[in-house]
Amino acid sequence: RLTKRFNEPTLGEVFWSLLGRNGFAVQTHEERVQATVEILTHPEKYADYFIMQDLLIEHDENIVMWRYHHILMVERMLGMKKGTGGSEGVGYLMTTLSKKFFPELWEARTHLKVSPLP
Template identity: 70%
Template sequence: MKEYGKNPELSYNSYLKVPELIKLQETLSEPTSHDEHLFIIIHQTYELWFKQILHEVDASIGWLGEGRIFRANHALRAVTAIEKVLVSQIHILESMAQIGFLEFRDRLNPASGFQSMQFRELEFVSGAKDEKILNFFKFDEFAHQRLIERFNSPTLADAVWKILGEKGYDVSTEENRVKTIVQILTHPEDDHDLFILQDLLIEHDENIALWRYHHVLMVERMLGMKRGTGGSEGAGYLRTTLSKKFFPEIWEARTHLQLVGN
């Protein structure tokens, strides 16, 4: 083992590119508004976590395709753990003074979280594909290409129903998919990997819904009912997104679950 400090090619800072990383926060306000730093850091942190979530979801789709449910569950466990951090991170933004935000908010026009490419990728890859979203990215070639690719690729939901089909369940209609989940919930010990899989998927759905809810409340706390920098109605628009679900069948199965005799 090399003596500490004697291998100058590799260090913590060089491996993690820390000098480059801490130069990436370029404020727009003049003179620089104190809170803009926090605003940039928090968004960049979200984007890094979105990248990691996409990495884990893509891997889990691959593992489900190989029939490796245990391994896919492991990756989905990481996804749900990260998402819990994403939900709680919203509170950091709530520490920002509303008036401090207004010091730089107008400079952000027309940029908006609405254009977060990786958030849209996460929606698409989870199973909620909306072709209309693609139009909003037409002027951002990089993002547009990535989203088109995601739009045309199989989703986590596709991979889940495919493997359940291969395991002999009838997943040909929505009703049958609900029945399949009821069957798994009724007999958790018959195939515990499948039981854990559906549990992680509903948790993923719930975490994103919680994020949406915390985000809209934070937006109302900051802006009331002002319009968004992206041009939407702001909180009014965001409230319309709260009921989005990636796995409606897994939620609906709870309604049909009944106790069965041994």
């Protein structure tokens, strides 16, 4: 089952594909940011997409919180020793806090002139 899942589209791929099928240009990083800005600046016009992208941002936030709790647990149990599999342990795990599944959704906020709240 896991191999089958790895061969299926990611949540992000499904989201960008949905936007592409509905008229948004989403082939490049810049186009995805621009599509997100369009959705954020017209929430009444794109209500479903607005809600979806907000839920994807929330998903990213929840993953970061999980990672942070995991880091604290690892540090509590192992200190700064090497991690399982020979990784750098806590040092490596700290680098994962800045990784995002949907960077375009985050970057789009930088380009807004007003708050994305309706």
